[in-house]
Amino acid sequence: MITLLAGFTGSGESLLNRSPWAENLPERVDRLIRTGRMAEAIIVMPDAFTRYGGSQYLNSSATGRYEDHLVREVVPWIDRRYRTIPEPRARAIAGKSSGGYGALVQAMRHPDVWGLVACHSGDMYFPYCYLPDFPKCLDVLAGHGGSVERFLRAWRRMPGRSESSLFPAINTIAMASCYSPNPRTRVGFDLPFDLRTGELRPAVWRRWLAWDPVQMVERYRRNLRRLRFVYLDCGTRDEYHLHYGARMVAARLRRLGVRCIFEEFPDGHANIQYRYDRSFELLSRAFARR
């Protein structure tokens, strides 16, 4: 069983989308099986989409308990319905981008559920992948009176909500709903900066950093050592600069004695579904190992 986590703004179902000249996920897996590169497997594609575009597969008072959903609902339900081997050694979790982040974090926190993990271009080193968006988010919010609520109301009325200039705002808000939820606020989460001056709020920013894999790895080293298989990769031209985070995580894993395959590839963040060819083949071999 391989649980495949979609990236930000995606969901399990979106992995079935057609795009020109490209396989969708079922076609890819069919080809890999047909050509003998991987054995047959149960592929689970959960839905953890939220009103802001994604949950990072964490529990949040702002959007829902997606970590629990995965571990307490999806996995047992699959085990009941399908012919699985209900043990960590037969359960892999994988994903790309926010899905890669989710996979790595799930594996760190639930080695009793997942025994194998493949993280492609996952969110890591938040000072490089998120912080540069903060002033851009502030600029977008300023266009709505500096109010998150007013911005969100306007955004929900937009016919195409995917305008690229708004992305830094949506992404920052979504991440705040995951990393710094706060039920005592009206929107349900704290932003990591002051809405007027833009200054970082150290206490909130520290809450975010506590969810940065670069910091988590040390804390979860014992769990990580229990994993059967850890795979990490990133493109060396990643537009969110995730290759730096990936190198930091890989270096720490090595230092902490966690076996890990770390690969870099000469590409960016988008259109890298072909990396599943690599991870699924390695996962398949790792499943087979005794």
Place this chain on the structure above:
Amino acid sequence: MITLLAGFTGSGESLLNRSPWAENLPERVDRLIRTGRMAEAIIVMPDAFTRYGGSQYLNSSATGRYEDHLVREVVPWIDRRYRTIPEPRARAIAGKSSGGYGALVQAMRHPDVWGLVACHSGDMYFPYCYLPDFPKCLDVLAGHGGSVERFLRAWRRMPGRSESSLFPAINTIAMASCYSPNPRTRVGFDLPFDLRTGELRPAVWRRWLAWDPVQMVERYRRNLRRLRFVYLDCGTRDEYHLHYGARMVAARLRRLGVRCIFEEFPDGHANIQYRYDRSFELLSRAFARR
């Protein structure tokens, strides 16, 4: 029956894709029917994707006879299988972008098949929507020794074929396969410019312009006058500058005595699926009219 033509790089199936915070086509139609904005209808979503990304719904010796496919295969097959009213007055053809182009051209050429047409942001006025890409296409080809074949070979090997810097080349090649096929060449089509100096080849460029709706409208005025309903729109910030073509076509239609609803809306070329709310409602009313 509404036949809905997908845009360039799309296919019928891709209209079922999920994107975040947006309805896909069946959901949209369901909502329109549920809320009484349109009557029930048979929606046909044909596939006219080609190796270069799209056929413009024309016959081409380079890629296939897609116009014939629509008119001689799809429509009769649907009429046999489904409870249709097999008459032009009950058949609409609609689409967006290259699908809008296709819809308008089909309606011009086959008023015996289609009685209603809705063209959203369709390709028109080729000097503005295609010609600016020619030197960019030449630059891309120059990186492959100025050879279309070598470029296409390299492109087919790329994992993500959708890199934006290549788009002007792919689009120009695809349009050449539709507008200036030539079975006596090795690639199967003529490009409208000299591959070394870049100079326009007037004879080939004229073949393209003969397929420009701005020029076709005059030629097909008799057919156009037979149509029951003609709808045309375009965003006033269309990135391909199709609003200028749309204005020219609308002005000519009026001059030629063709009844036509022409609307402009304050948006660009992408994320404008919401325009179907408008055209489907109008088509539905036009079907109902006696």
Place this chain on the structure above:
Amino acid sequence: MITLLAGFTGSGESLLNRSPWAENLPERVDRLIRTGRMAEAIIVMPDAFTRYGGSQYLNSSATGRYEDHLVREVVPWIDRRYRTIPEPRARAIAGKSSGGYGALVQAMRHPDVWGLVACHSGDMYFPYCYLPDFPKCLDVLAGHGGSVERFLRAWRRMPGRSESSLFPAINTIAMASCYSPNPRTRVGFDLPFDLRTGELRPAVWRRWLAWDPVQMVERYRRNLRRLRFVYLDCGTRDEYHLHYGARMVAARLRRLGVRCIFEEFPDGHANIQYRYDRSFELLSRAFARR
């Protein structure tokens, strides 16, 4: 004597500007002379700036008689004031971008004045270098009620008039003031397209094309053959795609029996002042030849 024509928005004086890590023109010439790559020369840097940014060194009822100014005022004045050899064989005209255009056109039209010419990345093949800006210009004008006058009024009030999004409008307007002046209009020139539908106005566009070096070369072949030295170059990544025009002009010059040195270099349109090292050295040698 080398007359050096500044590019669009530049003037003779701006060739003295300082930029970081780069020589300005006098420093460049000093170095070339000091290192023996060129002989001493009188460098003339005329001013042909207009209210719209440049004259293309042509006579225009809209902005002034800049061609006459060069040939009838500047050259005789320099000949009176400085120790020149007042003959074509000792007079070169050179420039970059619009200055390159100006140099080539002056040499074609006044072989009795200029005997040598160096044209770097000059404006040529207007269908590629100007036409793609027309719809962008229309979009900018649409933001001002589709009125050139209202746009120009607003533009003149802007503190920084050099916003890049306005450039296609300013450039198109400036070129219209050079290529299609019309004293019977209020603004003083015709635009090559209809301001409402955007459609090309063939009669005006033909006036422009009559000033395209690609078309002029044939007409001025006799004059061109009289020139002592013709140098043409362009970067193969020119952002205005002038390399295609340069190839067409070079091919025609050869076909017409005009001796010409044509060079391509792997660079874009900006920051190519270093090309003067090449042309000044060649001009200097050509002056010396008997």
Place this chain on the structure above:
Amino acid sequence: MITLLAGFTGSGESLLNRSPWAENLPERVDRLIRTGRMAEAIIVMPDAFTRYGGSQYLNSSATGRYEDHLVREVVPWIDRRYRTIPEPRARAIAGKSSGGYGALVQAMRHPDVWGLVACHSGDMYFPYCYLPDFPKCLDVLAGHGGSVERFLRAWRRMPGRSESSLFPAINTIAMASCYSPNPRTRVGFDLPFDLRTGELRPAVWRRWLAWDPVQMVERYRRNLRRLRFVYLDCGTRDEYHLHYGARMVAARLRRLGVRCIFEEFPDGHANIQYRYDRSFELLSRAFARR
């Protein structure tokens, strides 16, 4: 006497450059004086350009003692040569961008020299204005084997050194030469991140932050209170997001009891020379006050 500090990559002399449709600095001052908006003044335009593009007007073992140059060389020399009032109350320091940074920092550190300061769009809040460039700088350096020296060698050989994709690297290197010089390294300065993993080096980053006006203001509050006139402004669309830093500095100044005029204006970072009209007028009035 107003000492005007040029921005990054500029020098005193570059303030005399011509650009189209715009006054250069002497023309601007002449107009302000002629129209009675400011009194006559001695305008000093020092040169603090370095091999990396700018000194931030600080002392650095890597590039030179520019702070000393200003305070110990330029000011006394001007006082000897020109009819100045050699007292802080008659000396203003002003600038834009890095020149604004320099002005504010000079005033904080030398209230015995400068009595008035005007800072336009100055560098402040380094986490927003510099940190986002670090991963981009790393990417550029990676193209040169991750070596600053190899990159700089290649860069020095480039004909146009001002390619925009290189700017994050040049800017980061230049700032490191100002904020974290280190004579024991081969290049002469420390970068604030690890060249392999990209991880921030906290000790070096802290050295930078010690030069961030947002942090300096508290430390230099006594000096700041001695100033006769403090002016601060920034555009609300500043591309380097300096408006957030400006707000933080203004808020702290107020809290610390430093009188300060703080203005925001609806513009970006470029083409804002017109802001000197405002500051020069205010400085002129402040000079006149008893």
